[in-house]
Each structure stands twice: as structure tokens, then as C-alpha cells.
Amino acid sequence: EIVLTQSPGTLSLSPGERATLSCRASQSVSSNFLAWHQQKPGQAPRLLIYDASRRATGIPDRFSGSGSGTDFTLTISRLEPEDFAMYYCQQYGSSPFFGQGTRLEIK
Amino acid sequence: QVQLQESGPGLVKPSETLSLTCTVSGASVNDYYWSWIRQPPGKGLEWIAYVSFNGGTNYNPSLKSRVSISIHTSTNQFSLKLSSVTTADTAVYYCARGHQGLATYWGQGTLVTVSS
Secondary structure, rough: OOOEEEEOOEEEOOOOOEEEEEEEEEEOOOOHHHEEEEEEEOOOOOOEEEEEOOOOOOOOOEEEEEEOOOOEEEEEEEOEEEEEEEEEEEEEOOEEEOOOOOEEEEO | OOOOEOOOEEEEOOOOOOEEEEEEEEEOOOOOOOEEEEOOOOOOOOOEEEEEEEOOEEEEOOOOOOOEEEOOOOOOOEEEEEEOHHHHHHHEEEEEEEEEEEEEEEEOEEEEEEEE
């Protein structure tokens, strides 16, 4: 089982700033099967990025994903008020697994 | 536009079997892969299982002995059964569509509480 560790646990930033969220895998993620999901309070998660760097349908281009192997990053280039939420990475290889999440909060 | 709606009892007694159904509209269960994912209150996400369009299944190893997922093409639904539940199984249960374990579209979720 590939375990994912996200950092930081909480990230405090202001609107307009750049956010960088990290996801590290315990072993290499095959075929870069790594996704990022956003979840707002009381809502279901929403897929943002899949295959490490492909944006899902309707996702603004301020969201970007990068990385390969064991180290992956979600970058939000300029934070909008609606971007403050929980973010989860997920590997979806043979035994899918979610990271524990990063809380992005307003500073 | 694909929509997924979870349904089932909101309260289950310890040691009993939790049963949930996901009704799919705007898509056919004969296409894609269909997953169940859960989230205990105030905690993170846990993948439970997925079933493919042809009935193939994949289960979380930590839950495999208690979980069954199946697809129902005649009603365009898929379902989850989790046996021998304990209070640790209290969670919001989401159904989702995607490719293998990747969830691309999520249902709104349903809270299941395990309590006597």
C-alpha cells in the first residue's frame, strides 16, 4: 500500500498570494496516478487535478499540479476567496489511498 | 450531466450490516468505474472499494473481509454492504464515478451513524 503524507497540515495565506501544497508518497506512484481534490465545509470533494498535472473539466488555470515518482505539488497561483478549503491528494493505482489533507485558511 | 445520489439507513446498530445504494443519472453504470469512499466526522477521506462496468471489483485491504460492492445494470445503480459494523464505521459515505480508483464525480454523501 502506498501511503501519502501531505504538508503542511495547515497553510495560512492571504488572497492574491501563491499557495504551494506538498504530497509525498511512501513509494513511487505508478504512471503518475496522482490526483488532487478540494473540499469545502459541508460539501463533497471536487476533483481538481489528475494524472499529476491534468486539470479536470472546469477547473481554473490558477490551479496546477506537478511532480513525479514520490513528490507531488499542487500550486494555486493567486488565491481567490473561494479557494480557502481542504485539499487532499490521492493515488489511484492498485490500492487507492488519500493523504490526510492540508487545510488552506485565510491569514 | 452525471448525478449520483446515495440512499440507505442513516442509523445502523453495532454488529449489523450497513447497506447503501447509489443511483446514477446522466450516465450508464455500463460505462466507467464506480466507487465508495467514506469520511468519519472531522476526519479525512478513506477509499473503500470500486466496481467496474463489467463487475470487476477492488477493495481496500483493511476492509476487504467485511465489504461487498456490486453493480445493478437494470436499475442503473450500484451498492455497498459493510458487515459487522462498529462505531468506527460512523462516517459520511460518498459514491463516485471515475476511472478505476480515481473519483471524477462525487455524490453529495450520506451520513451513517453506528449506534445502539
